[in-house]
Amino acid sequence: MALAATSVFDLLALSPPGWGGNLLRGLAHSLEIAAGAYALGIGIGVAGAAGQLYGGRVPRDLLEAYTTVVRAVPELVLILLLYYAGTDLLNRGLEAFGFGPADISGLAAGIVVLGIVQGAYSTEVIRGAILAIPQGQIEAARAYGMSARLLMRRVTLPAMLPYAIPGLANLWLIVTKDTALLAVVGFNELAQETRQAAGATKAYFIFFLAAGALYLMLSLVSNAAISRIEKRARRGMANPAGGPA
Amino acid sequence: MKAPEKWAGHHLAMIVIGAVIVVACATLMRWDWLADYGDEIAAGLWRTIWILAASVGLGFALAVPFGFVQVTGPAWLSWPAHGFCTLIRGTPLLIQLWLLYYGLGSLFPQFPWIRDSFLWPILRQAWPYGLLALTLSFAGYEAEVMRGAFAGVPKGQIEAARAYGMSRFTLFRRVWLPLAVHRALPTLAGETVLQLKATPLVATITVFDVFAVASKVRQDTFIVYEPLLLVAVVYMILSGLIVLAFRAFEARLPVRLG
Numbered sequence: 001m002a003l004a005a006t007s008v009f010d011l012l013a014l015s016p017p018g019w020g021g022n023l024l025r026g027l028a029h030s031l032e033i034a035a036g037a038y039a040l041g042i043g044i045g046v047a048g049a050a051g052q053l054y055g056g057r058v059p060r061d062l063l064e065a066y067t068t069v070v071r072a073v074p075e076l077v078l079i080l081l082l083y084y085a086g087t088d089l090l091n092r093g094l095e096a097f098g099f100g101p102a103d104i105s106g107l108a109a110g111i112v113v114l115g116i117v118q119g120a121y122s123t124e125v126i127r128g129a130i131l132a133i134p135q136g137q138i139e140a141a142r143a144y145g146m147s148a149r150l151l152m153r154r155v156t157l158p159a160m161l162p163y164a165i166p167g168l169a170n171l172w173l174i175v176t177k178d179t180a181l182l183a184v185v186g187f188n189e190l191a192q193e194t195r196q197a198a199g200a201t202k203a204y205f206i207f208f209l210a211a212g213a214l215y216l217m218l219s220l221v222s223n224a225a226i227s228r229i230e231k232r233a234r235r236g237m238a239n240p241a242g243g244p245a
Numbered sequence: 246m247k248a249p250e251k252w253a254g255h256h257l258a259m260i261v262i263g264a265v266i267v268v269a270c271a272t273l274m275r276w277d278w279l280a281d282y283g284d285e286i287a288a289g290l291w292r293t294i295w296i297l298a299a300s301v302g303l304g305f306a307l308a309v310p311f312g313f314v315q316v317t318g319p320a321w322l323s324w325p326a327h328g329f330c331t332l333i334r335g336t337p338l339l340i341q342l343w344l345l346y347y348g349l350g351s352l353f354p355q356f357p358w359i360r361d362s363f364l365w366p367i368l369r370q371a372w373p374y375g376l377l378a379l380t381l382s383f384a385g386y387e388a389e390v391m392r393g394a395f396a397g398v399p400k401g402q403i404e405a406a407r408a409y410g411m412s413r414f415t416l417f418r419r420v421w422l423p424l425a426v427h428r429a430l431p432t433l434a435g436e437t438v439l440q441l442k443a444t445p446l447v448a449t450i451t452v453f454d455v456f457a458v459a460s461k462v463r464q465d466t467f468i469v470y471e472p473l474l475l476v477a478v479v480y481m482i483l484s485g486l487i488v489l490a491f492r493a494f495e496a497r498l499p500v501r502l503g
Contacts, residue, residue, distance in 0.1 A: 057255040065259075072484040073477045074442040077456065081473050088469075173334075180337035184449065191339055198347065205348035212336045212344060219335035 040115030045122025304383025312391025333385025
């Protein structure tokens with residue numbers, strides 16, 4: 001075959017005739033989108049959990065509908081729906097106020113779309129974590145006369161963190177892998193860059209293997225970081241397994 | 246918490262709002278394409294269900310040994326199983342799918358003995374790669390669940406079975422496996438819903454599932470939202486059915502665990 005002349009190292013070289021640089025740039029984009037979507041998702045999750053636990057009936061029902069729908073519909077479908085509907089609505093809104101159509105950056109759109117998906121899962125994780133706090137702690141804070149916001153900031157959020165970390169860590173691993181889905185809408189993240197490189201060189205096997213290795217590395221590094229964070233967050237707490245903490 | 250007011254006015258209001266949205270979607274949006282594509286949608290739906298059922302069944306069959314050897318197996322079996330799980334869970338399914346279909350699929354034709362084999366007519370199609378990727382993915386995630394389930398079976402149960410003089414195979418078949426499956430059932434329902442949500446990825450390798458049909462409608466007719474909304478509703482109904490089916494199955498099993 002003709003491709004045998006170019007070795008794996010030539011294909012994956014960092015400088016332009018090789019495609020390694022493109023893959024790494026794609027990985028950086030994936031990380032940016034993942035980090036942004038994760039942060040947005042946690043923001044939605046905190047607000048959503050507070051709404052579900054302490055909000056009125058209507059917000060409670062709306063949030064219930066939001067989390068149910070997002071968790072029952074494939075991410076791929078949600079991404080397409082949110083992407084087209086989001087850009088469409090934004091442009092119509094701009095038109096109504098007399099502006100021209102905006103050119104929405106792939107990065108921002110990816111972050112918002114994945115953030116909304118993550119938000120539904122974060123809501124459930126944080127809701128469960130808040131319910132796992134010994135409720136006497138919250139009652140004690142109320143007895144001190146703390147305002148709702150101070151209570152949230154000083155007691156509820158820090159106290160729920162150890163319970164939420166395993167679930168939130170799992171969501172981080174999910175969002176880093178979900179960024180690959182954005183290739184379907186054409187964002188220049190790792191999966192899309194890989195597809196382009198593979199299509200241009202016809203070395204499909206090598207490039208998808210390389211992309212898999214990059215994703216795996218990201219997961220393994222995340223795992224190592226997560227177990228350290230988890231250990232730190234659990235310091236001073238009783239170990240449920242009964243062994244040494 | 247406040248059970249008595251379960252059917253209070255706000256629920257009624259939500260139902261009314263939901264009904265208004267449904268009626269608005271039905272009347273204000275375009276649904277005339279449904280008649281033309283009805284057969285294709287049905288065929289796509291059938292393919293989605295078929296791929297889901299096959300990959301869950303085969304994946305679970307793989308997950309049982311993979312989970313089991315991680316609990317009691319020798320190191321030369323448990324380490325590869327552990328590595329397989331890490332590999333599957335650490336990379337996106339989309340990349341696994343493309344690696345198998347585009348990667349392996351582009352390597353196969355170079356070997357004459359594969360092209361001449363009786364399997365070639367099957368290997369030239371897209372669905373075997375989709376099914377393989379989904380099966381391996383399900384096995385990877387479910388093996389982790391089964392590992393926990395096998396490890397969580399109370400020791401006394403297994404010791405009692407041994408004391409009865411059961412052979413190792415009988416012990417596995419009669420005691421260890423049923424108890425582990427029972428423990429894993431609630432997670433299995435969730436994993437199956439996640440697997441359903443992973444099936445539309447096969448549309449990216451030209452398998453014509455229900456999502457691919459919707460994409461085709463969008464390309465043919467330039468209708469943006471309606472096909473996607475239809476597919477979203479279809480997946481929601483399927484998710485609901487899966488949850489109900491597992492609930493019914495769980496209800497038939499005895500509840501008390503030793």
